Amino acid sequence: MSGLDATVAARQLRKTFPSPTGGVIRAVSDISLTIRRGELTALVGPDGAGKTTLMRMLAGLLTPDSGSLHVLDVDVTRSPQTVQDRISYMPQRFGLYEDLSVQENLDLYADLHGVPRNVRRERFKRMLDMTDMTRFIDRPAGKLSGGMKQKLGLACTLVRPPELLLLDEPSVGVDPLSRRDLWKIVQQLVDDEGLSVIVSTAYMDEAGRCAQVYVMHEGRLLAQGTPASLRKDASGLTYTATPPEGMPARDLQARLIDAGALIIDAVPRGGAVSFIRQPDADEAHLSTLLQDAHPEPREEALEDAFMMLLRSQQTSARRQGTARAGMQVHGTPKQVARDDIQGAAPVIVVRDLVRKFGDFTAVARTSFDVARGEIFGLLGPNGAGKTTTFRMLCGLLPATSGHLEVAGVDLRTARAQARARIGYVSQKFALYGNLTVRENLEFFGGAYGLRGDALRRRIDDTIAQFDLDPAATSGILPGGYKQRLAMAAGVLHEPDILFLDEPTSGIDPLARRAFWRTITALAQSGVTIVVTTHFMEEAEYCDRIAIQDAGELLALGTPQDVRAQAGGSAGADMNSAFIAIVEQERAKRHRPSVGAAS
Structure with missing residues (x-):
C-alpha cells in the first residue's frame, strides 16, 4: 500500500515502561500494521493489551522505544507537533470543565486549538446538530x-476538522441509546467527510x-482483517443451547464454561446459551x-472469533506457566436449593420510593421486591435515576419518602445496622492504589470488624x-x-x-465472563445480587430486571418478560428491547394529551 493510501504505517513498534517491582513492562511489542x-x-483486546499505549503513540504523546511510525505520512517520532496539528484525539477520560456550560467548553477548546473566529459558528452548529445538543448549550457540563x-x-x-480521529473506548460507561x-x-463523519477513524x-x-479489526494481546498483534474474515475461524463451532424448563440460562452457562476441555466460551443470550x-x-x-x-x-x-483467540492465548500461557488462571469459583459456600430461595421472604422491599433534589424528582414512586439468592438488574439510560435508587438501597443516600427495607431492616431508621450485612462494589475503583492487594484487604476487613485469625x-x-x-x-493493576x-473487598465479610x-464497565469480554461466573456462584450460594450495567448482554444473567428512565419504572420482570413487553419475541436481542422500551x-411522555389546544 502506498503512503498516500495509508493513514498509519507502523513497523516493529515497541514501547516499554519500568515495572514498580523491577524490570520492564512490554506494553507494545514488535507491532507492524498499515x-x-x-x-x-478498530483496535480490540483484553485489559493490558496495549491499545491505549498504541493510541498515545499514534497521537505523538508517547515516543516509541524502537521501530518506525508514520501518521499521515509524517514521522511522528520526529515531528509529533505536526501530527497533533492534523489529528484529534479523545482519550478515555476526556477533560471537560464541569463548571462551564456546553457553549463555554466548545469556546475553550476552539481557543486551545486556534480555530479562527470566522469558521467557529458553522463548525459549532455542525457539532451541536450532529450531537443533538443545541438545546443544552447553556447547561453546565457537570449537569449532563x-x-x-x-x-x-x-x-x-472535533471543533477543529481533523484528518484522523482517534477514539479510545468512547462508549465506556454509557447506555445503549447514547452508544447508538x-x-x-x-x-456520519466517515461517510460525509471521508474522515479516517x-x-x-x-x-x-x-x-x-x-x-x-486489529486484535491485540499483551502488546502483540494476534490477528487482523475484516470482521467477515475473522469470523470464519469460528465457522461450524457455534451453537445455541436451550436449558430445560426451570433452569436459569446462567446455570447452564456456568456448567458449560467450567468444562474448558469441551467448551471455548458460553454466554446467556435470549433465554438460551450461546456457546462455542x-x-x-x-x-x-x-x-x-x-x-x-x-x-x-x-x-x-x-x-x-475474538473469544477463540483469547482462550487460545490463555491456554498457551498456562502451559508455559506465564499466566494466572483467571478468576476462580472454588471456595464459595455450599449451593442453596432454588426452591428454598424462592420460597423465602424477600430480602429487599421497596414501596413507593421517592427521592427529590430540591424541585427535581430523581426517583418517582418506585416499588419492587428482591428475593434471597436472586440476581436483580437495575437498568436505564444515563441520568435515568438508577444510580440514585442504587445508592438508597445501599444506605448511602436517604429516601425523601416511601418504604425501603434491606435485610429485614428499615433503612430510614437503621441504616448502619443494614450496612453491616451488605457488600458494595462501586463503578470507579475506590481502593487505595498505593497499597498492595493484601494491605487493601486487611484495611477493608478491619473496617468490616474482622480481626486476627478470622481476618487472615x-x-x-x-x-x-x-x-x-x-x-x-x-x-497499577x-x-x-x-x-x-474491588469484588474481593466487597465479599470479604461474607455479606x-x-x-x-x-x-464490568471498561473491562474486556474475557474478564467479564470470569466476573459473572463468580457472581453466579455467589447467587447459587444464597447471596442476593443487585447490579447495574450498561452491557445489555449482562441482563441475561439476571433473574429479573427493572428498567428506569426519568426516575420512573418502565419495566419489571424476567428478561423474557421485558423482551415481550418491547414487542419482540422471548428470544429477541436485549439491547434492542431496552432501546424499544425507553x-x-x-x-408517550412527549405525545400531546387528548383534547389539548392546538
Whole structure:
C-alpha cells in the first residue's frame, strides 16, 4: 500500500515502561500494521493489551522505544507537533470543565486549538446538530448525563476538522441509546467527510461496524482483517443451547464454561446459551455435558472469533506457566436449593420510593421486591435515576419518602445496622492504589470488624477465590484485576446482599465472563445480587430486571418478560428491547394529551 493510501504505517513498534517491582513492562511489542485512509478501524483486546499505549503513540504523546511510525505520512517520532496539528484525539477520560456550560467548553477548546473566529459558528452548529445538543448549550457540563458528556467530549474534540480521529473506548460507561448515538455520529463523519477513524473498544458489535479489526494481546498483534474474515475461524463451532424448563440460562452457562476441555466460551443470550465448542470436542462427552439442553447450530459472530483467540492465548500461557488462571469459583459456600430461595421472604422491599433534589424528582414512586439468592438488574439510560435508587438501597443516600427495607431492616431508621450485612462494589475503583492487594484487604476487613485469625483466613480464601497476587500494588493493576480486587473487598465479610454498580464497565469480554461466573456462584450460594450495567448482554444473567428512565419504572420482570413487553419475541436481542422500551415511553411522555389546544 502506498503512503498516500495509508493513514498509519507502523513497523516493529515497541514501547516499554519500568515495572514498580523491577524490570520492564512490554506494553507494545514488535507491532507492524498499515491502516487505510478514509476508513473506520478498530483496535480490540483484553485489559493490558496495549491499545491505549498504541493510541498515545499514534497521537505523538508517547515516543516509541524502537521501530518506525508514520501518521499521515509524517514521522511522528520526529515531528509529533505536526501530527497533533492534523489529528484529534479523545482519550478515555476526556477533560471537560464541569463548571462551564456546553457553549463555554466548545469556546475553550476552539481557543486551545486556534480555530479562527470566522469558521467557529458553522463548525459549532455542525457539532451541536450532529450531537443533538443545541438545546443544552447553556447547561453546565457537570449537569449532563454520562452519555451527553461523551457526546460533548466528542464535539470538543472535533471543533477543529481533523484528518484522523482517534477514539479510545468512547462508549465506556454509557447506555445503549447514547452508544447508538455516538456511533451514528462517527459513521456520519466517515461517510460525509471521508474522515479516517481509529477506535479502541470493548464491544464486539462496535468492532463489527469497522472496515478493519486489529486484535491485540499483551502488546502483540494476534490477528487482523475484516470482521467477515475473522469470523470464519469460528465457522461450524457455534451453537445455541436451550436449558430445560426451570433452569436459569446462567446455570447452564456456568456448567458449560467450567468444562474448558469441551467448551471455548458460553454466554446467556435470549433465554438460551450461546456457546462455542472445541474443534476436537468428543460428541459423547459433549452430549453428557449438555444433558437435556437442546443445542442448535447458529451463525458465528465476531465475538466468537475474538473469544477463540483469547482462550487460545490463555491456554498457551498456562502451559508455559506465564499466566494466572483467571478468576476462580472454588471456595464459595455450599449451593442453596432454588426452591428454598424462592420460597423465602424477600430480602429487599421497596414501596413507593421517592427521592427529590430540591424541585427535581430523581426517583418517582418506585416499588419492587428482591428475593434471597436472586440476581436483580437495575437498568436505564444515563441520568435515568438508577444510580440514585442504587445508592438508597445501599444506605448511602436517604429516601425523601416511601418504604425501603434491606435485610429485614428499615433503612430510614437503621441504616448502619443494614450496612453491616451488605457488600458494595462501586463503578470507579475506590481502593487505595498505593497499597498492595493484601494491605487493601486487611484495611477493608478491619473496617468490616474482622480481626486476627478470622481476618487472615478470609483474606487467604478471597485471594485464592479471585486469583489475586497479594504482593501486587493495587494502583497499577489492569482494569480487570482492579475490579477483581474491588469484588474481593466487597465479599470479604461474607455479606447477605452484594450491590454491584457497573462492575464490568471498561473491562474486556474475557474478564467479564470470569466476573459473572463468580457472581453466579455467589447467587447459587444464597447471596442476593443487585447490579447495574450498561452491557445489555449482562441482563441475561439476571433473574429479573427493572428498567428506569426519568426516575420512573418502565419495566419489571424476567428478561423474557421485558423482551415481550418491547414487542419482540422471548428470544429477541436485549439491547434492542431496552432501546424499544425507553423510546416507547419517551414518545408517550412527549405525545400531546387528548383534547389539548392546538
